Amino acid sequence: MANVAFFGLGNMGGPMAANLVKAGHSVKVFDLYDQAVQQLLEQGATTASSNQQLVDGADFIVSMLPAGKHVEGLYLGEDGLINYIKPGALVIDSSTIDKPTVVNVASALAEKGINFVDAPVSGGVGGAIAGTLSFMVGGEDADFATAKPLLDNMGKNIFHAGSYGAGQIAKVCNNMLLGILMAGTSEALQLGIANGLDPKKLSEIMLQSSGRNWTLELYNPCPDVLENVPSSNNYEGGFMVDLMAKDLGLALDTAVNSQSSTPMGALARSLFAIHAGQGNGKKDFSSIFKMFDKE
Ligand code: NAD
Numbered sequence: 001m002a003n004v005a006f007f008g009l010g011n012m013g014g015p016m017a018a019n020l021v022k023a024g025h026s027v028k029v030f031d032l033y034d035q036a037v038q039q040l041l042e043q044g045a046t047t048a049s050s051n052q053q054l055v056d057g058a059d060f061i062v063s064m065l066p067a068g069k070h071v072e073g074l075y076l077g078e079d080g081l082i083n084y085i086k087p088g089a090l091v092i093d094s095s096t097i098d099k100p101t102v103v104n105v106a107s108a109l110a111e112k113g114i115n116f117v118d119a120p121v122s123g124g125v126g127g128a129i130a131g132t133l134s135f136m137v138g139g140e141d142a143d144f145a146t147a148k149p150l151l152d153n154m155g156k157n158i159f160h161a162g163s164y165g166a167g168q169i170a171k172v173c174n175n176m177l178l179g180i181l182m183a184g185t186s187e188a189l190q191l192g193i194a195n196g197l198d199p200k201k202l203s204e205i206m207l208q209s210s211g212r213n214w215t216l217e218l219y220n221p222c223p224d225v226l227e228n229v230p231s232s233n234n235y236e237g238g239f240m241v242d243l244m245a246k247d248l249g250l251a252l253d254t255a256v257n258s259q260s261s262t263p264m265g266a267l268a269r270s271l272f273a274i275h276a277g278q279g280n281g282k283k284d285f286s287s288i289f290k291m292f293d294k295e
Contacts, residue, residue, distance in 0.1 A: 001025050002150060005058040006045075007074055007081075008095070009036035011237060012121065013064030015128040016094070016154045018043050020062075023153035028054050052084045060150055061091045067246055068101035075105050087113030090146050094135070096120045096175070096243070098250055099165035102138070106164045115143045118164065119151065120171035124219065125238055126228075132156040136174075138167035169254065176251035178215070179244055179268040183288055185215045189222050190292035200225050221289035230284030238284035245272040245281075 001024045006017040009031040020027050021044045029045045031037050037047050048054045055061055061081060065071050071093055075081050085091065091109060093102070093116070106116040117139030127133040133155035137144050144160045151158045161170045188211065192202040199222040207217055220226045230238035248269035255262040275288050 002059045003057050004028070004060045004062060004150070005030075005055045006062045006064075007031070007054075008064035008066075008070075009033075009040055010064065010066075011125050011239070012094075012128045014039060015125065016062070016064060016133070017045060019128075019131045019154050020150070021045050025150075025153070028058070030054050051079055051081055055081055055084045055086075055089075058085065059089055060147075061085055061089060062150075063091070063093045063095060065093075065095045066243065067095070068097035071095050071097050072101055072105060076108055082108060082112060082114070085109070085112075085114050088115070090115045090117070090143060092117055092119050092147055092150070094119045094121055096171050096247055096250070097168060098253065099168050102165045102168055106139075115139075115146070116164070117143050117147050118167040119147065120167050121155065122171070122174055123155070126218075128154070135159065136161050136167040136170040138162055138165050138169075168250075172247060172251040172254050175244070175247040176262065176265040176268070179248050179272060179285070180264045181213050182215045182219075182221060182244075182285060183268050183271050185211075185213060186221045186286075186289040187292045189220075189289065190294070193222075194294050215286070219286060221286035229286070231286045231289065235280075235283040235287035238286070240281065241272055241276045241283055241285050241287065242281040244285040245269065245276050248272055 004020055004025050004027045006027055006029045009029055017027055017029050017040055027045045029037055029040045029047055102118045109116050117137050119135045119137045121133040121135055123133040131154055134157040135151045135155045137160050148158055161167050189199050193199055203220055203225050219229055221231050223231045251265050252269055275291055280287050
């Protein structure tokens, strides 16, 4: 069993850290919100009062933070973890962030003999709780092999996408498609409702037809079609609109850098940015459904 330091106990990181505790690892946790730390302590994790103590003796350092600036700050900022992580340890950053930040952090850590993989995830909060996430890993073969047993405790499908940053590229491709599918599924359901259809019945029909997709089947944006999804809980929890808008921005940056054409991604980015600007940034991203409500 390994010594793990885990940073970022939000919607995703909290249940991921809990699964590492359940698997028998010794897990020290930290989040800026005391309440998030408290919940993990109740589940068998420990904590410490300084960055130095948190990573003391850690073989693995896992981070699950909102965006690139948080990851850079945690590792390279004032009192950054780079000063305290022991050489030979492996950093696993599972946040969805931009590739330049990955390369910057990975290179700085490498100079100190600290290993790094980017390992963003897919599967949502449900997948994090159930330990069935998909991990898309970027890094060297040896580091992937070291990370895999730990990732197996939090996920079901562990992919080695390529070298540093390749995990993030796979992730932005996936999330660009997810944003497009969520917006498209929402407008199709609203079109049916506006024309007198029951959204449950319409969902049932499209699930057996060619419009079937993940958002319709497992994350339906229309309230009360599915139980235990954010749309049936006033769009609370889940994957925030702000984070989807961030991921679509990352996809567009990636497209600009590679001179790729992503018109559907650009439209989805605008829709989620408008939705966030209307005060919905902290809601789950399936709340885009409300944007197409005629009422
Ligand atoms: P979240 O906002 O719920 O959690 C992020 C946590 O990080 C917060 O609790 C915050 O207090 C903490 N934090 C910020 N800076 C910190 C620091 N320096 N040290 C310790 N803690 C710090 O976000 P989330 O939904 O858990 O998402 C985390 C990452 O995973 C994001 O990059 C997101 O894009 C990605 N992601 C989310 C989902 C999802 O369904 N929510 C799915 C796949 C990927």
